Amino acid sequence: xxxxxxxxxxTFAPATYAVGREKIREYAHAVGETxxxxxxxxxxxxxxxxxxxAPPMFAVVYCLPSVWPALFDEEIGIDFGHMxxxxxxxxxxxxxxxxxxxxxxxSLKDASERRGNGLFVFESVSVNPAGDTVCxxxxxxxxxxx
Amino acid sequence: xxxxxxxxxxxxxxxxxxxxxxxxxxxxxxxxxxDEEFAHxxxxxxxxxxxxxxxxQVARAQTDSGGGPASLKRLxxxxxxxxVPEVELTVTGTVTEVREDGTVVxxxxxxxxxxxxxxxxxxxxxxxx
Numbered sequence: 001x002x003x004x005x006x007x008x009x010x011t012f013a014p015a016t017y018a019v020g021r022e023k024i025r026e027y028a029h030a031v032g033e034t035x036x037x038x039x040x041x042x043x044x045x046x047x048x049x050x051x052x053x054a055p056p057m058f059a060v061v062y063c064l065p066s067v068w069p070a071l072f073d074e075e076i077g078i079d080f081g082h083m084x085x086x087x088x089x090x091x092x093x094x095x096x097x098x099x100x101x102x103x104x105x106x107s108l109k110d111a112s113e114r115r116g117n118g119l120f121v122f123e124s125v126s127v128n129p130a131g132d133t134v135c136x137x138x139x140x141x142x143x144x145x146x
Numbered sequence: 147x148x149x150x151x152x153x154x155x156x157x158x159x160x161x162x163x164x165x166x167x168x169x170x171x172x173x174x175x176x177x178x179x180x181d182e183e184f185a186h187x188x189x190x191x192x193x194x195x196x197x198x199x200x201x202x203q204v205a206r207a208q209t210d211s212g213g214g215p216a217s218l219k220r221l222x223x224x225x226x227x228x229x230v231p232e233v234e235l236t237v238t239g240t241v242t243e244v245r246e247d248g249t250v251v252x253x254x255x256x257x258x259x260x261x262x263x264x265x266x267x268x269x270x271x272x273x274x275x
Binding site for chain 1: 158164167172188199201203205206216218220221222224225
């Protein structure tokens, strides 16, 4: 399949996500977390945090408002019906706690053709209000060629 | 932790409606995860687990062994095959390296029905000392 390599480097407008206490708890319950730092405000405060702590993989939740529009970008032209998630990497900085606003910027890091399939790698960079990078994500999507 | 040490295996059986709850919790409503008819139409055996849900189980195996959410500094996975609801997932992992700065490196995989749906998951943990 033809892959539009001209779009490599394209960067999308940042998206800000307000991390809510109940959203962290909802996510923690969905993935089966049992650590009280994610579920119980008192336990989180006793642990030295201002509020409940987001599990590391909660990064998916605050990244998606930025990553999702990039996946559907017309210039990049991913055929969503044939896309599979091939790999994922996250690197984490300071933990995220309820009440913070996290701003994520996504860019197309690489696009190539491999064995008839399209390979698209997006990079997301998420920062907290203090300016720390809380998470960098590499999202590898494979579009099966016809 | 020392090289060769094994992580405590993590076992979880996602129930029939888990993919719906995870879709709501994560914001990923791709119908292949929540709509049985749609999944069949695109040639899948049925609704499949979100890869990032399965990755979250690999992450939990690290933080449960490694000292909580702040200890996980990096996790990289390759998705292979598809996970399905109502069949037990098992995450196993081994410490492969302890660096001079104290970073613990592990390699893990997630199996379902004797198939590895995540393999070569590499994690870096920073443990409180």
